[in-house]
Amino acid sequence: MSRIYDRACRARVKVSLAGLVVAMLLSTAAAYAAPLGSVTEFSAGLNSGAEPFGIALGANGNMWFTDNGTTPAVGEITPSGTITEFSTGLNSGAFPFGIALGANGNMWFTDLGATKAVGEITPSGTITEFSTGLNSGAEPFGIALVPMGTCGSQIMVLRRRWER
Secondary structure, eight states: OEEETTTTTTTTEEEETTTOOEEEESSSSSEEEEESOOOEOOOOTSSTTTTEEEEEETSSSSSEEESSSSSSSEEOOTTOOOOOOOOOOOOOTTOEEEEEEESSSSSEEESSSSSSSSEEEEETOOOOEEOOOOOTEEEEEEEEEOGOOOOEEEEEEEEOOOOO
């Protein structure tokens, strides 16, 4: 997927290489763009103070995103625009960031909040976060599903340190 980031309007746009699906997350809305170019924005269902960020296609055909706004959450948006956000199960002080589809059909995300973690969310919205095994000072940032040939797949997490 390619990514375009416009600092002026804080829009994040993801485009598939085939150009068949375009999904946009704006600072106050989510949008779907049809293959022929029409764009429809949706905001009903977003938490107050939402700041949608990462976005990925789920196994169920819906787009999943992270929201590191006033009420941190992981959200789902259907092609018809129904948005559901899930916060129960996130660590206190969470800052959900990257998100990717896992081999098991669940979505996996990184959490740069007070307790650094990698999280998993089921299609029904059950969130579990894992921090055991992260090195001290590590900040899980990007996340992707990596095929491992005949051994299946595994989730890979890009860690980085930075000054805040």
